[in-house]
Each structure stands twice: as C-alpha cells, then as structure tokens.
Amino acid sequence: MRVETLEILRCPYCGGRLELVESLFHRRSSEEIQDGILGCLCCIFPIVDGIPVLHLLPAATAAREQVQAGRPDLARRTMVGLDDEEGARAFESTADSNTATYRETVEALGPNFEGGYFLYRFSDPTYIVAEAVTRAVGATVLGGSRRAIDICGGSGHVTRTLLDLTSAPPVLADLFYPKIWLARRFTAPGCEPVCCDGNAPMPFARGAFSLAMCTDAFMFIWTKRQFVNEMERLVGGAGTVLIGHAHNERTWSPSHGQPLSPEGYAALFETIEPHVFAEAGLFADVVKGGPLDLARHDSAAALDRDPALTIIATRHPGLYTSHPLPMPTAATGELRVNPLYVPADGADDVSRGGRLRLRFPSEDYEQEYGACREYLPEDVTLDPAVTASLATGRVSPEIADLVRRKVIVDLPKRYY
Ligand SMILES: [Zn+2]
Numbered sequence: 001m002r003v004e005t006l007e008i009l010r011c012p013y014c015g016g017r018l019e020l021v022e023s024l025f026h027r028r029s030s031e032e033i034q035d036g037i038l039g040c041l042c043c044i045f046p047i048v049d050g051i052p053v054l055h056l057l058p059a060a061t062a063a064r065e066q067v068q069a070g071r072p073d074l075a076r077r078t079m080v081g082l083d084d085e086e087g088a089r090a091f092e093s094t095a096d097s098n099t100a101t102y103r104e105t106v107e108a109l110g111p112n113f114e115g116g117y118f119l120y121r122f123s124d125p126t127y128i129v130a131e132a133v134t135r136a137v138g139a140t141v142l143g144g145s146r147r148a149i150d151i152c153g154g155s156g157h158v159t160r161t162l163l164d165l166t167s168a169p170p171v172l173a174d175l176f177y178p179k180i181w182l183a184r185r186f187t188a189p190g191c192e193p194v195c196c197d198g199n200a201p202m203p204f205a206r207g208a209f210s211l212a213m214c215t216d217a218f219m220f221i222w223t224k225r226q227f228v229n230e231m232e233r234l235v236g237g238a239g240t241v242l243i244g245h246a247h248n249e250r251t252w253s254p255s256h257g258q259p260l261s262p263e264g265y266a267a268l269f270e271t272i273e274p275h276v277f278a279e280a281g282l283f284a285d286v287v288k289g290g291p292l293d294l295a296r297h298d299s300a301a302a303l304d305r306d307p308a309l310t311i312i313a314t315r316h317p318g319l320y321t322s323h324p325l326p327m328p329t330a331a332t333g334e335l336r337v338n339p340l341y342v343p344a345d346g347a348d349d350v351s352r353g354g355r356l357r358l359r360f361p362s363e364d365y366e367q368e369y370g371a372c373r374e375y376l377p378e379d380v381t382l383d384p385a386v387t388a389s390l391a392t393g394r395v396s397p398e399i400a401d402l403v404r405r406k407v408i409v410d411l412p413k414r415y416y
Contacts, residue, residue: 132285171192
C-alpha cells in the first residue's frame with residue numbers, strides 16, 4: 001500500500017488514525033508498505049502483501065499473528081484461503097510468474113474460488129451499463145484529480161473504468177482478499193485495495209472521497225442503512241454516491257439477494273436526495289451508442305417492473321443531464337476478439353478472423369445475460385487484416401463499431 005493512503009484510513013471500530021507499528025515486523029520503502037502491522041487506539045491489523053486487512057474475522061487474526069512472527073508468506077496464504085501445501089505452492093508459482101494470466105491465477109486459486117463468468121464480464125449487459133454510468137459520473141465529479149472508492153468491488157472490473165478518470169488512485173474495498181489481490185495485479189492495476197467488511201463501518205475518514213460507489217453487490221449487504229450512511233459520510237456533504245445494479249424487491253432476478261423496493265432504496269439516504277433509475281432505460285441508451293440520459297425521470301411503473309435499479313445521490317449541478325459516450329481512440333489494455341465468439345468452421349483460433357459465431361458458455365449464462373444479443377451479432381465476419389491490427393491497440397475507424405458492439409473488447413493485459 002502507498003504510505004500516503006494512511007492519511008485516509010481509519011479504524012472501523014474506534015475511528016482512530018492508523019499507523020505502522022515500527023517496533024513489530026514490517027517491510028517498507030519510503031513510499032510503500034509491503035507487510036506490517038497497523039495500530040489504532042483499540043486494535044492492531046495486518047498489512048498482507050501490500051493490502052491492509054481492516055477487520056477482525058478469524059483469517060485476519062491468524063494472518064496478523066503470522067506477520068508478527070515474521071512470516072508474511074504464510075499470512076498471504078491465510079488471506080488467500082489456501083491451507084493445503086500443494087494448492088498454496090501452485091498459487092505462489094503463478095503469483096511469482098511475470099507471464100501467468102488472470103485466468104491461470106484464478107485456476108490456481110482452486111475450485112473454492114468463485115471465478116464465475118469473469119472471462120465474459122467485460123461484455124455482459126450489467127457491465128456495459130455499469131461502465132457507462134461510472135464513466136459519466138466519474139468524468140463529471142472527479143475533475144481529473146479527486147478520489148473515488150469502489151466498495152464491494154470484487155476483482156475490480158468496474159474499478160478499472162475509474163483508472164483513467166482521475167490521477168488519485170481509486171480505492172477498491174472488498175471483504176474477499178484474493179479478489180482485490182487479483183484486481184491490483186490484473187484488472188485494475190494502480191488501484192489501492194483495502195480488505196474490509198461491508199457490513200461494518202467503513203475504515204476511511206469523513207470526506208476522503210468525491211465519489212463512493214458500489215455495483216452489483218448492494219442487495220447482498222445486510223446492514224443497508226449503515227452502508228448508505230457510511231457512503232454519505234465518506235463523500236462529506238459535497239460528493240456523490242452511486243449504487244449500480246441493485247436488484248428490485250418487486251421483480252425477481254437471478255442471484256436475487258435481499259433487495260429493497262425503489263422507495264426502500266431512496267429512503268436509506270439521509271443527507272443527499274437520490275435519483276432512482278430503471279436500468280432498462282440506461283441499457284437502451286448504451287446499446288444505441290449514447291448519449292446516456294441521466295436527466296430522465298422514470299415512472300413508478302417503470303421502476304417497479306425493472307429487475308435492477310441504479311441510484312445516484314449528488315448535489316453536483318452537472319450530473320443529472322445527458323452524457324455522450326465517447327469512443328476511446330486507444331485500448332487501455334489489449335484489444336481482443338470477444339471470447340463469446342468461436343470460428344464458425346469449428347477451428348479453435350479466432351485470431352485469424354473469418355466467420356465467427358456467438359456461443360454462450362452455458363444455458364445459465366444465456367438466461368442471465370442473453371440481453372447481450374441486442375448488441376452482439378449472432379454471426380460476424382472479421383477481415384484478417386482487422387484482427388491483425390488489434391495488436392496495435394489503436395481503435396481505428398474500421399473497428400470502432402466492432403468495439404462499440406463488444407465484438408472486440410478492451411481487456412486487461414494478460415487476462416486469458
Ligand atoms: Zn480502533
């Protein structure tokens with residue numbers, strides 16, 4: 001972790017500042033802390049492989065004892081959740097490799113790690129809405145230099161969209177250590193991961209952020225009132241709160257969680273009046289290439305029948321308006337053919353181009369994310385010269401439409 005991040009960290013329990021305990025085992029440079037123990041007025045917490053672990057669940061306590069005993073290697077095993085020697089060694093050899101991919105590292109984390117459909121995440125319908133909303137909100141409220149936090153951001157897929165909107169490293173907060181470890185390494189390089197519990201007070205100072213956001217996770221939080229109050233506290237009076245893809249109590253969806261109704265979500269906010277959007281309208285805006293209309297007022301009926309809602313609370317005068325969705329001119333990672341496509345002739349290499357066919361990894365995937373058919377064509381033919389040009393990373397006019405339709409995706413480097 002960056003030493004300067006200590007300025008915004010606070011103990012989740014006593015609210016006190018956290019400092020590196022210099023008398024205990026630690027490894028640091030003038031700018032970064034690799035391993036060590038943070039202390040406040042009430043507790044001590046470990047920093048494990050550069051990630052502060054600011055909760056007191058059993059793994060955190062065990063990892064803290066291992067750091068104190070001068071065994072940061074064992075502390076990382078504990079936090080990653082690998083207790084058998086063979087699995088731990090397999091993970092460590094991918095972690096030490098400069099060529100291992102995200103996919104290989106996920107595989108090394110073993111069957112208990114929830115990898116899910118990460119390979120297809122960057123083109124799924126939930127993601128393209130989250131990406132567009134995050135970019136519109138972040139570009140408006142971060143001013144190029146203010147700080148954002150992505151809470152319950154998992155392995156950092158949405159956090160990634162914040163990286164080029166501000167010079168301040170976005171904080172990625174999540175309880176699940178291996179996910180944020182992966183995010184820093186692959187998905188959102190440059191983010192500042194913090195391991196903490198979304199059902200507890202947030203371990204950050206009041207007003208530390210201009211944007212506090214949470215996507216596709218809020219319905220799994222039990223302490224919703226505290227969570228929203230905490231988001232409001234983190235952004236002080238002048239910041240913005242964004243909750244994306246919150247499931248709707250009135251309309252069933254897969255992985256339903258414990259959702260609230262649209263009014264139920266709105267009632268959680270005590271200091272900033274929120275706007276609640278039905279995701280279908282935002283999705284339609286993105287599919288047609290923009291603009292993203294955040295000036296809209298969805299009817300109660302539209303909100304009630306939508307499986308997912310987006311909630312924004314801000315006093316920023318420039319947010320509830322129409323936002324263009326500009327096409328980037330260069331990849332932030334690597335341009336690749338969407339892994340949902342396979343060659344129509346049964347070959348296994350899409351990099352030669354030719355005729356490609358959309359193929360879903362499972363029926364479950366198709367049921368949950370089938371709306372991607374609104375932008376992913378069933379069949380597409382790619383000129384071999386086009387696929388050969390992807391390596392340049394340039395989004396040329398010839399491929400802009402394929403990028404917009406997610407036939408070609410901008411993936412993190414070494415993703416799979
Ligand atoms: Zn404390």
